[in-house]
Amino acid sequence: MDKPQEKCAVAAIVSRHPVARPLFFSLRTLQHRGQEYAGIATVDERGIHSVRGKGLVHQVVTEDNIDELTGNAGIGHLLYSIKLSKRENIQPVIVKTSEGSMAISHNGIIVNSPDLRNKLREEGHIFFTDTEEEAMVYLITKELHRGKSVTEAIRLAMRKTEGSYALTFIIQDRVFALRDPMGNRPLCLGRLPDGGFMAVSESVAIQVLGAEFLRDVEPGELVELTPDRLISYQLFPETHKAHCFFEWVYFARPDSRIDGIFGYDVRFRIGERLAKDNPVEADLVSPIPDSGRAHAIGYAHGSGIPYLEGLIKNRYVTRTFIMPDRDAQRTSVRLKVNVLDHLVAGKRIILVDDSIVRGTTIREIASLLRRRGAAEVHVRVGSPPLRHPCYLGIDMTTRDEFIAHDRTVEEVEKEIGVDSLAYISPKGLVESIGLPAEQLCLGCIIGEYPLKLPSERMRFQHRVEDYLSE
Ligand code: SF4
Structure with missing residues (x-):
């Protein structure tokens, strides 16, 4: 996955x-x-x-x-x-x-x-x-x-x-x-x-x-x-509170209330904020199903661009096996999602997802949409670039596994082959959650952690505003 x-x-x-x-x-x-x-x-x-x-x-x-x-x-x-x-x-x-x-x-x-x-x-x-x-x-x-x-x-x-x-x-x-x-x-x-x-x-x-x-x-x-x-x-x-921000963005079900805040509401606000901060002219907004749905609805609401589901998920394929080559990876993505050709052909599409880890799935989906006739594919992402490991129980253990680890946003955009790419800013993320940054763990995006770890920085070595201004 x-x-x-x-x-x-x-x-x-x-x-x-x-x-x-x-x-x-x-x-x-x-x-x-x-x-x-x-x-x-x-x-x-x-x-x-x-x-x-x-x-x-x-x-x-x-x-x-x-x-x-x-x-x-x-x-x-x-x-x-x-x-x-x-x-x-x-x-x-x-x-x-x-x-x-x-x-x-x-x-x-x-x-x-x-x-x-x-x-x-x-x-x-x-x-x-x-x-x-x-x-x-x-x-x-x-x-x-x-x-x-x-x-x-x-x-x-x-x-x-x-x-x-x-x-x-x-x-x-x-x-x-x-x-x-x-x-x-x-x-x-x-x-x-x-x-x-x-x-x-x-x-x-x-x-x-x-x-x-x-x-x-x-x-x-x-x-x-x-x-x-x-x-x-x-x-x-x-x-010092350090709630994992990913609970609201992806892990928890959108209908769960975590520390008083529903995941759905946070995802919707992130989408609206992405539309405000990272607008682009397009014909339709589509989620990567299912994880990007509430973010995409928020983006459509914020931008006024119609929401349509151009991709349909096979709910019974839950795992991506380790695929040895690009052809096999394509088959795997096609098994998981299919395109409604008549909705996307000739259209400028904004694809919205909650996060990008390795970038393999989003690259394959963007390429699939182009092959099915999409005129442009723009990607908007509901969490800032993931660049640092998680030491607190989430399965992201090395920096190398992140496509954004040693790349700028422009380089990731090129790598996944899309017309434009934008992530929610750390400030936009924190404001969409609605809790002070000091009460959140943001380790995997800022590289500073809420507890002492060998060869890692404790938060907040910088002033909170410094990385929120990104
Ligand atoms: S490092 Fe990231 S995934 Fe891990 S607990 Fe902190 S916010 Fe959550």
Whole structure:
């Protein structure tokens, strides 16, 4: 895929009724956040029960095994495309400890996890998985062993970690949700219609269950879910918010509300802003389906140019295999999108998408449109040029994978073969989200990060206005 990839979704539900099915439906709703592995763990008086495996959630949790997931409390997880070396690594990770069995689901990344694992190994812990989640469980267990309460054990353990996390846990039959002090990964709370509570990565899963959206989990807040109430512990002071801007631009469903703001609204405003800042004469505005749709509608609204869908997506082709040559890449793009020739022939088209990573898909689509008779192809992009890796859990790990890394906008325009190319400016992006820049992570566009990383710059080494003026 020529898109940044989110790696996970998490969910937790506690109710007076069995939670396997509501967890299943929550994960089905959040399937866009991870399609490679899925898992649910529930707990009752007999212990923790789990069903985990490779595939979409309905391929893993089926009518044949869902009844194994007994209990009125549980957590769930979806993982994107990392290849796992062993089955035990599939989340929720379940670990038997001297303090009882625990289950943990994690969205994010612990950047000092290799150090933590090494230290724990030196202390004699034997790891059964290759995961950072198992390290978190051992850190919590150590504190429980010293007689700390569960919430204090979580605080002391997580204080040793650096990175991003939205976590759901089962510890000693209790279910918790925790968000990192930056609020980098999303996590929100809902009240179920027939009693009980849920914590999930995106609000759309709350709506789909007919539950009431309550609020986002605060950065640094631990929430215990019980059938009757939510118990909140502010474990860490919110040091500096750094919400991932990509949640609004691409990762989250447009109908999800992240930290009080709908993805759809942000995308629409980005489109309007692109139309204002980067106008071009054209006959129609068309999205790259589906990710560019709300941006394109905003562009059409802002420019007064008609909105038409000149490209139709095959929803059942979800992955681009590694294609060895240009011909094979063309076939792959044609499998994913087809052109409505009679709409585009002879027309000047503005194509709108949310972001460009490698540039391979947009290049093929532009070339396809020309071959089908488009007179001009202009591209407008809903995020500024991606030039720097993400260290906080998104699958963009090296600078080399970005077409814009060592190229100017004009050079990228030439490389992808379009008549004009323009990206939303960092200022336009921040204003379209509607939060202060100081509350956002913009690492992959500005190369400055909200936490200390070897050989990278901390934000904000420049004044915020300096890179917003771009
Ligand atoms: S570096 Fe980019 S993708 Fe990663 S968390 Fe920050 S804004 Fe999100």
